Amino acid sequence: MVDRPKVVVVGAGFGGVQVARSLLGAPVDVTIIDRQNYTTFQPLLYQVATSGLPAADVAYPVRGMFPRQDNVRFRYGTVVGVDWDARLVQLDGQEPLAFDHLVLAAGAGARWFGVPGAAEWAFPLYTLDEASHLRNHIVQQFEAAEVVPERIDDGVLTFVVVGGGPTGVETAGALSELVTKVFRSDYPDLDVARARVVLVEAQDSVLTALHPKSQAAAVQGLEERGVELRLGESVAEVSRSSVKLSGGEVLPAHTVVWCAGVSPNPLAETLGLPTGRGGRVTVSPDLSVVDRPGAWAIGDVAAVPDKDGMPLPQVAPVAMQSGRHVGRQIARLVTGRGTQRFRYKDKGTMATIGRRDAVADLPGGLHLTGTIGWLSWLALHLLYLSGVRNRVSVLLNWGWAYVTWDRPRLILRPQRR
Amino acid sequence: MVDRPKVVVVGAGFGGVQVARSLLGAPVDVTIIDRQNYTTFQPLLYQVATSGLPAADVAYPVRGMFPRQDNVRFRYGTVVGVDWDARLVQLDGQEPLAFDHLVLAAGAGARWFGVPGAAEWAFPLYTLDEASHLRNHIVQQFEAAEVVPERIDDGVLTFVVVGGGPTGVETAGALSELVTKVFRSDYPDLDVARARVVLVEAQDSVLTALHPKSQAAAVQGLEERGVELRLGESVAEVSRSSVKLSGGEVLPAHTVVWCAGVSPNPLAETLGLPTGRGGRVTVSPDLSVVDRPGAWAIGDVAAVPDKDGMPLPQVAPVAMQSGRHVGRQIARLVTGRGTQRFRYKDKGTMATIGRRDAVADLPGGLHLTGTIGWLSWLALHLLYLSGVRNRVSVLLNWGWAYVTWDRPRLILRPQRR
Numbered sequence: 024m025v026d027r028p029k030v031v032v033v034g035a036g037f038g039g040v041q042v043a044r045s046l047l048g049a050p051v052d053v054t055i056i057d058r059q060n061y062t063t064f065q066p067l068l069y070q071v072a073t074s075g076l077p078a079a080d081v082a083y084p085v086r087g088m089f090p091r092q093d094n095v096r097f098r099y100g101t102v103v104g105v106d107w108d109a110r111l112v113q114l115d116g117q118e119p120l121a122f123d124h125l126v127l128a129a130g131a132g133a134r135w136f137g138v139p140g141a142a143e144w145a146f147p148l149y150t151l152d153e154a155s156h157l158r159n160h161i162v163q164q165f166e167a168a169e170v171v172p173e174r175i176d177d178g179v180l181t182f183v184v185v186g187g188g189p190t191g192v193e194t195a196g197a198l199s200e201l202v203t204k205v206f207r208s209d210y211p212d213l214d215v216a217r218a219r220v221v222l223v224e225a226q227d228s229v230l231t232a233l234h235p236k237s238q239a240a241a242v243q244g245l246e247e248r249g250v251e252l253r254l255g256e257s258v259a260e261v262s263r264s265s266v267k268l269s270g271g272e273v274l275p276a277h278t279v280v281w282c283a284g285v286s287p288n289p290l291a292e293t294l295g296l297p298t299g300r301g302g303r304v305t306v307s308p309d310l311s312v313v314d315r316p317g318a319w320a321i322g323d324v325a326a327v328p329d330k331d332g333m334p335l336p337q338v339a340p341v342a343m344q345s346g347r348h349v350g351r352q353i354a355r356l357v358t359g360r361g362t363q364r365f366r367y368k369d370k371g372t373m374a375t376i377g378r379r380d381a382v383a384d385l386p387g388g389l390h391l392t393g394t395i396g397w398l399s400w401l402a403l404h405l406l407y408l409s410g411v412r413n414r415v416s417v418l419l420n421w422g423w424a425y426v427t428w429d430r431p432r433l434i435l436r437p438q439r440r
Numbered sequence: 441m442v443d444r445p446k447v448v449v450v451g452a453g454f455g456g457v458q459v460a461r462s463l464l465g466a467p468v469d470v471t472i473i474d475r476q477n478y479t480t481f482q483p484l485l486y487q488v489a490t491s492g493l494p495a496a497d498v499a500y501p502v503r504g505m506f507p508r509q510d511n512v513r514f515r516y517g518t519v520v521g522v523d524w525d526a527r528l529v530q531l532d533g534q535e536p537l538a539f540d541h542l543v544l545a546a547g548a549g550a551r552w553f554g555v556p557g558a559a560e561w562a563f564p565l566y567t568l569d570e571a572s573h574l575r576n577h578i579v580q581q582f583e584a585a586e587v588v589p590e591r592i593d594d595g596v597l598t599f600v601v602v603g604g605g606p607t608g609v610e611t612a613g614a615l616s617e618l619v620t621k622v623f624r625s626d627y628p629d630l631d632v633a634r635a636r637v638v639l640v641e642a643q644d645s646v647l648t649a650l651h652p653k654s655q656a657a658a659v660q661g662l663e664e665r666g667v668e669l670r671l672g673e674s675v676a677e678v679s680r681s682s683v684k685l686s687g688g689e690v691l692p693a694h695t696v697v698w699c700a701g702v703s704p705n706p707l708a709e710t711l712g713l714p715t716g717r718g719g720r721v722t723v724s725p726d727l728s729v730v731d732r733p734g735a736w737a738i739g740d741v742a743a744v745p746d747k748d749g750m751p752l753p754q755v756a757p758v759a760m761q762s763g764r765h766v767g768r769q770i771a772r773l774v775t776g777r778g779t780q781r782f783r784y785k786d787k788g789t790m791a792t793i794g795r796r797d798a799v800a801d802l803p804g805g806l807h808l809t810g811t812i813g814w815l816s817w818l819a820l821h822l823l824y825l826s827g828v829r830n831r832v833s834v835l836l837n838w839g840w841a842y843v844t845w846d847r848p849r850l851i852l853r854p855q856r857r
Contacts, residue, residue, distance in 0.1 A: 059851065060579060060583065060849075060850065060851045061850050061851075077494055077495070077496030077497075078494070078495075078496070078850075078852060079494030079495070079496065079848045079850060079852075080494075082848075082850050082852075084626075084848070084849050084850060086626040086627070086849075087626065087846060087849075090625075093628070096629070098586075098587075099580075099583040099586075099587075099851075100587070117587050118587075151852065152852070152853050155852070155853065162477060163516075166477065166516040169515075169516075170515075170516075170517070170534050170535075208507070209501075209503040209504065210503070211510070212513070410846070411840075412836075412837070412840045412844075412846055412848075415836055415840070416833060416836060416837070419829075419832055419833060419836060420829070420833070423828070423829045423832070427829075429504055429827070429829055430501075431496045431499075431501070431829075432477075432501050432503075432504075433477065433478050433495075433496060433499050433501060434476065434477045434478075434516075435495060435496075435499075435568065435569070435572070436569050436572065436853065
């Protein structure tokens with residue numbers, strides 16, 4: 024058997040999976056490496072955290088994703104380094120893997136902005152385990168308040184969401200509905216009305232990447248749901264039981280959800296790749312890494328350029344399109360063709376506020392709100408979810424929750440922090 | 441408001457839930473205490489362990505179980521003792537709860553029979569967390585073998601199931617199908633045919649509580665699926681990577697699933713209740729605890745008597761019927777009536793071997809096998825599952841798995857032992 028070029032993809036998220044998919048039929052051997060054995064549908068992690076969906080609905084085993092593509096393999100492991108001269112990817116506790124092309128698709132985690140206590144006490148929301156931990160924690164706060172209601176004064180039922188982007192807005196809206204619609208009947212002896220959901224955003228509106236009309240609809244939707252907005256404020260400090268805002272206000276709060284910004288996977292620097300502002304890998308217009316032949320970077324870990332060379336936002340459509348692009352470029356190279364520049368197609372931005380309420384900015388200047396926005400949000404998320412089982416299961420869970428407000432509010436393997 | 445008699449139920453399993461349900465409309469205040477905030481459908485835990493079902497499908501939040509019963513409360517906590525004179529249940533880190541009637545429904549865990557290494561290295565299968573841990577572990581063994589195939593010689597792909605009762609048979613059958621139908625295509629570079637599933641049973645057949653015809657059908661079904669039977673053998677010792685059988689055979693094996701017997705919750709002895717053979721609480725014919733007025737014991741933790749006074753097996757139907765009985769007796773007492781003796785209605789026993797294959801002994805001497813047995817097993821389990829959402833979701837997952845062999849084989853929060 025002739026040795027075919029080896030493509031190693033680090034990360035099985037939106038970007039990494041698309042690299043592999045777009046190498047269907049190409050004369051290469053692809054290996055996807057990930058620390059988890061599943062791909063995560065990150066846009067719905069906030070629903071796992073707020074008991075809207077069970078964890079298994081937003082994860083799909085990587086080994087089941089390429090049933091008709093026999094040039095893709097999966098490796099469950101953690102990348103710790105790269106030997107660029109020998110062209111080997113080094114793994115924790117495993118033999119290194121040889122590569123001809125290396126695609127860094129390692130994603131991002133929370134960016135703490137140096138806020139004291141944030142990394143220690145705030146809950147990030149980038150992995151499924153983080154979402155499950157947060158769900159456990161939220162339900163435990165209500166159980167704790169039930170036992171000692173005085174703890175409400177201490178902030179046990181105050182939930183502070185930091186960051187007014189789509190994730191922050193969706194988390195705050197879903198939390199508010201969870202409290203008022205589900206927990207109010209779960210805890211009849213508790214004064215659940217005293218629970219607070221506070222959304223902190225440094226700019227003077229939420230969803231600032233969207234049209235002002237969408238911003239206004241989101242603000243209205245959140246306020247209707249009882250979310251307290253703290254606009255033009257940022258978080259100065261986080262402790263186990265309180266949050267201090269930049270204006271000086273101190274909120275007693277046992278739960279701080281951090282949706283304030285992303286920080287590229289530190290692997291970019293560990294591997295010695297060139298990085299620019301914010302630690303994102305610097306790439307050429309074709310998404311190859313500058314000065315590293317055979318290396319590519321995509322998605323949240325890379326400064327994927329728009330047509331003017333400016334870095335695109337770290338969102339799922341950029342990850343997917345950049346992944347597909349890099350797969351195609353590798354296929355071109357191994358068949359003797361040259362590479363092309365990446366061109367991003369803006370598919371719009373959307374965020375759901377709650378039941379029958381979402382905002383969506385679509386290409387062509389179309390702004391949807393309310394029920395129409397919500398239905399388009401539902402359809403799009405179902406469409407992009409991996410696996411038919413997961414789609415049907417999510418649809419079932421959404422339908423069931425819509426009719427009954429019943430939610431899988433389980434404390435599974437609580438881990439004390 | 442007049443103080444109504446307080447009923448405290450320790451344990452939210454099959455038995456405890458029935459106590460509360462059968463007190464619908466009774467002039468009492470019921471509190472169910474559990475260390476988990478959900479009830480577990482234990483008969484399907486083996487499917488969680490073998491990636492057949494996601495965890496959330498077999499758990500239901502206790503607070504959602506009594507929507508139309510306002511005399512039931514839930515308390516998330518751990519019982520550590522009882523002050524019988526003051527009639528207070530003592531909780532870990534919480535104020536004690538007063539009771540007039542105390543129902544111990546705390547279930548059972550694994551019985552290790554003093555086998556060296558068993559408690560340390562074998563996997564029990566009585567809680568949802570145990571089932572999730574086992575699923576993570578099983579998938580991780582295949583990932584480990586993929587990286588270093590030589591580990592197969594060391595037993596990394598040998599799965600020993602101890603105990604030939606329904607749980608052991610179901611686990612062995614499901615494991616075998618998982619390996620041959622799912623993992624064979626997941627790991628194309630691995631010689632998955634070298635994986636072994638070994639079922640060890642001290643008696644000379646499996647399912648010895650069932651009719652010989654059912655036993656023979658189960659043995660045949662297991663052998664057809666490649667399960668190696670070690671009948672008339674018991675386990676002498678367990679280590680991290682091997683199992684020693686009573687006959688002297690040593691099997692290299694990194695996974696030992698312990699389905700060999702149950703041990704009542706040690707709370708029975710902690711609380712100072714009278715216990716008999718096997719540590720089960722000694723109860724009168726009406727299921728009140730001997731010499732402890734106001735105390736009751738049901739399900740796996742109690743020696744629930746049949747009509748001849750002999751203890752019934754520790755199975756779900758006994759737990760449910762004894763729970764319903766005790767709820768009714770408490771309702772009788774608080775309305776000035778006397779108690780009645782418990783009468784068990786045998787509903788039969790069943791176990792599934794695999795796809796379209798189960799055995800069922802039904803009342804009236806009816807013995808079902810094969811597809812008919814399997815369909816009746818499916819129908820019965822769906823019927824007894826808590827919550828409509830869970831039923832529909834289980835049905836969906838079973839249907840999907842039936843058509844595709846796709847399974848939610850996720851490693852969620854791996855915990856190293």
